[in-house]
Amino acid sequence: MTAAQADPQIPLAKLPETPLIERPAVADGAALWRLAKDSGTLDVNSSYSYLLWCRDFAATSAVARGADGTPVGFVTGYMRPDRPRTLLVWQVAVDAAHRGRGLAARLLDDLTARVAAERGLTAVETTITPGNTASERLFTSYAARHGATVEREVLFRTEQFPDGPHAPEVLYRIGPLSF
Known part of the structure; x- marks a missing residue:
């Protein structure tokens, strides 16, 4: 559960082509799999x-x-059953041609703003x-952008x-969030 090759240091305004960010559809599943693989x-x-x-979450x-x-990036997540106001971010990936432009940060900001508006959100978790x-x-x-x-x-x-050697997964808890 980590971000793949993101570069949040680039200001979000420097995106020359502003990709549309929306909910994934089942038809996007294959592209998300390829982005993760690549x-x-x-x-x-x-x-x-x-x-x-893409269907259930x-x-x-x-x-x-x-x-x-065409999908050029994604973030997947789910609300924790035992913490219904906590979004667990599973994966973040951006296509190589779109990296270094702040797209991963924009995806994360847009997703959490949407989830906060629709479901309430006080925390984000991920493992790295x-x-x-x-x-x-x-x-x-x-976390810094959201205080x-x-x-x-x-x-x-x-x-x-x-299933063999795997690095430990460190849980990052980010909060409290207010939108």
């Missing part, structure tokens, strides 16, 4: 899971579309593997992953 840093889930995600996810309507500086910057800059604090703790240790 990121080179995300844990890629099955293509089936991206189709389901579209209200808590966002897709950025290029001028031709140590050394993923792009994700660390994306989420710490998000929130960031708490960190190891959520899953290396030895808890059954």
Whole structure:
């Protein structure tokens, strides 16, 4: 659950072409799977899971579309069942041709503003593997833009992953948020 190759240091206003950001549709599932696969840093889930995600969690996810309507970035998330005002951000990815323009930050800002308006939102959580500086910057800059604090703790240790070596996942809790 991390951001892939995001660069939140670039001001959002520098996007030369402003992609449309909206809820994903099932038809976007294959493109989201390809973006995750092409990121080179995300844990890629099955293509089936991206189709389901676009169907079942579209209200808590966002897709950025290029001028031709093709997805060029996405953020997926869900509301935590035991914390219904907390959005867990699962994955963030931006196509290589659109990186370095603040699109990941814009996706995250747009999504959380929408979720806050529709469902109420007081916190954002994500996990980041140590050394993923792009994700660390994306989420710490998000917290700074929203005047929130960031708490960190190891959520899953290396030895808890059954499928081979995997870096630990550090939980980032960002809040309280007010919109």
